[in-house]
Amino acid sequence: MPEKISNPGMLKAFYDHGYVQRLGRSLAEVEGSFDATAFESLAGDGLADLELKARTEQICAAMGQCLPKDFATAVAVVQRAMGDPGPEPDDEGMGGFEFWPHVTFLSAFGLSNPEAALRAMRFFTQHYSCEFAVRAFLIEHPDLALEHVRQWSQDHDWRVRRLASEGTRPRLPWGQQIKAFIANPEPVVALLNGLHNDPRLIVRRSVANNLNDIAKYHPDRAVEAAAAWFNTGQPGSQWTVKHGLRPLIKQGHRGALAILGFEGGEGVEVSELHLDPAQPHIGSTADLSFTVLNRETGIVNVVIDYALGRTLAKGKRGEKVFKLRNMALKPDQAVTVATTLRFKQLSTPTYYPGPHAVRILINGRVAAERLFRLN
Numbered sequence: 001m002p003e004k005i006s007n008p009g010m011l012k013a014f015y016d017h018g019y020v021q022r023l024g025r026s027l028a029e030v031e032g033s034f035d036a037t038a039f040e041s042l043a044g045d046g047l048a049d050l051e052l053k054a055r056t057e058q059i060c061a062a063m064g065q066c067l068p069k070d071f072a073t074a075v076a077v078v079q080r081a082m083g084d085p086g087p088e089p090d091d092e093g094m095g096g097f098e099f100w101p102h103v104t105f106l107s108a109f110g111l112s113n114p115e116a117a118l119r120a121m122r123f124f125t126q127h128y129s130c131e132f133a134v135r136a137f138l139i140e141h142p143d144l145a146l147e148h149v150r151q152w153s154q155d156h157d158w159r160v161r162r163l164a165s166e167g168t169r170p171r172l173p174w175g176q177q178i179k180a181f182i183a184n185p186e187p188v189v190a191l192l193n194g195l196h197n198d199p200r201l202i203v204r205r206s207v208a209n210n211l212n213d214i215a216k217y218h219p220d221r222a223v224e225a226a227a228a229w230f231n232t233g234q235p236g237s238q239w240t241v242k243h244g245l246r247p248l249i250k251q252g253h254r255g256a257l258a259i260l261g262f263e264g265g266e267g268v269e270v271s272e273l274h275l276d277p278a279q280p281h282i283g284s285t286a287d288l289s290f291t292v293l294n295r296e297t298g299i300v301n302v303v304i305d306y307a308l309g310r311t312l313a314k315g316k317r318g319e320k321v322f323k324l325r326n327m328a329l330k331p332d333q334a335v336t337v338a339t340t341l342r343f344k345q346l347s348t349p350t351y352y353p354g355p356h357a358v359r360i361l362i363n364g365r366v367a368a369e370r371l372f373r374l375n
Contacts (some may be wrong), residue, residue, distance in 0.1 A: 012052040013099060017059045020044045023081075030080040039066040064109050071109055072116040078102050087124035087349075096128035096359045097318050107133040114141040122155070125163045125247060133166040135176045142180060146187055153191050158200040165195055165206040170213045184271060191224050196229040197236040204240045211244030219248055223255035230259050236329040252305050254364035256265040262363045267296035270360045270368035275341075280351070282343050282351045285295045289338040290360055290368060294329035300310070300329050304337060305361040311354030311374070320349070321361065342373060 002259065018238040020043045023038035047055055061119050067074035082102060108116025113138055121130045148262040153164035166172065168188045170181040181188050186211060195207050215222035221308035226245055230235040241259060248256035273290040294300050304324045312318045324337055341358070342353050353375055360368040 004134045009216065012055065014097065015052070015059065015233060016099075017044050017169045017284070019098070020047070022063075023059065023063075023098075026081040027063070027077060031067075031077040033068070033152075034077070035066055039063070042066070055103055058102050060104040060108050063101065063105050071113040075106070075110065075116055077122045078105060079120055079123055082124070082127055082221055083260045084212075085123070095153050099124070099128035103128050103130050103133050107136040109303070111136060111140055113124045114144055118145060121148070121163070122152060122160055126159050129159070129166065130163055131169075131172060132175045134163065135172070135178060138168065138178055139176065139180070139184075147231045153194050158198070158203055160201045161195060161198060161200070162206050164191055165203060165210050167258075169206075169210045171216065172213075182217050185218050185221060188214065189221070192225070192326065193229075197232065197234045200237070204236055205243070208244035208273060212247055215248050215350040216246070219253055220255065223248065223259065226256070227259050230367065233242040242273040250321055250323060252303075252307070252361045252364040257303055257364050261301050262300070262326070265302050265365070267294065268300055268362050268367065269293045269295055269301055270362065272336075273358075273360065273370050275358065276371055279373050279375055280341070280343055281343055282353065284343055286343070287338065288341055288342045288358060289336060291334055292329065293333055293334040297331055299328050299330055302326070302362050303364070306339070307361055307366075308341070309357035309359065310349070311352045312354060313350070313352060 011065060017040075017249060024039045024043070027039070028034045028036040029203070042061045042065055045058070047058065063078070064074075067077055070089075082194070092162060106117045106121060106124060110120075118134075118137060121134060122132075124130055124197075126330050134145065134149070134281060138149075149178050152160045155161050155164075168178070168181065168191060170185065170188070171177075191277050192207050192210055193368050195203060198204050211222055211294060214225075223245070226241045230241040245253075245259065247258045248290070249260070264313050271291050271293065274288070276287045276289075287304065293301070303320060305321050307319050307321045309317065311321045322339075324339060327335065329335065345351055351374060354373065355371065356374045357369055357371050359366045
């Protein structure tokens with residue numbers, strides 16, 4: 001069976017009747033009472049007409065019907081059929097798609113026996129990540145699940161440590177939202193405090209994504225945690241912070257900018273702010289230019305952005321920040337900055353005629369503003 005399949009069409013085709021037969025044989029080889037013929041009939045019924053997720057769910061449901069009814073006994077059978085996961089792989093790809101139905105079995109049938117399911121999850125995730133399966137347990141059995149997750153965060157295997165971070169992301173794409181963590185990120189922050197300098201990049205990348213999730217709802221708390229990690233001086237931690245705070249940096253969050261050394265700059269002035277044409281039309285462009293001058297007595301590291309305030313549908317207002325330049329300004333140094341604003345009509349963003357504004361941001365501070373009408 002292939003270890004890696006990147007094309008969605010290939011992945012869907014992978015779960016065909018041949019796969020069902022191989023899975024049935026592997027289960028029958030380790031459990032004499034397993035009826036492989038009945039399993040193949042149930043799992044393969046109309047399989048060709050199903051989409052990817054529906055295929056894996058049907059295969060998983062057939063496993064549940066044909067395996068022993070006692071979950072602890074059944075999960076032990078599945079685990080034996082999976083075989084030894086082997087040592088940690090040298091590469092950092094996530095393979096093992098052949099075990100997607102196996103992992104789904106844990107959340108589909110294990111919620112009534114969470115201890116057995118969570119114990120098995122450490123083994124299963126070394127074959128195929130349980131980041132989706134664990135979420136049901138964090139929602140239904142939060143205390144027990146967090147106890148296991150804390151242990152996973154200290155595991156010697158990076159695949160298990162990654163599960164501790166990826167599985168607790170409040171808003172994992174394509175996964176169930178964990179509303180308790182959206183409301184209160186402290187249990188997740190406590191976990192990430194031990195993972196931000198993980199020796200494996202794939203774990204740190206997960207921690208960065210988790211920090212980004214937290215920042216969507218609790219930006220100041222995310223910045224507070226990130227500052228503590230960054231100030232350890234550890235290169236791995238600083239990499240995690242830089243990647244995890246990218247959305248806040250782009251939004252011009254002053255606390256996030258300060259962590260990376262872009263703070264102060266109150267004495268940096270913006271003048272000669274021009275927009276040409278002064279009243280642009282939808283579908284056109286406009287040239288934006290301005291001068292930045294450092295009035296302070298020392299060198300100032302600045303992030304120069306602009307925020308475009310827009311009229312939205314039904315008279316609502318919106319704003320988006322765009323990156324321009326990062327630079328170190330010497331005392332009395334003046335720099336002219338120029339860019340082009342494009343008002344091409346797309347589905348996202350959609351432009352509406354009405355009052356607009358362009359604001360120049362210096363380290364997140366509004367240093368100058370020009371109002372205009374988009375026609």
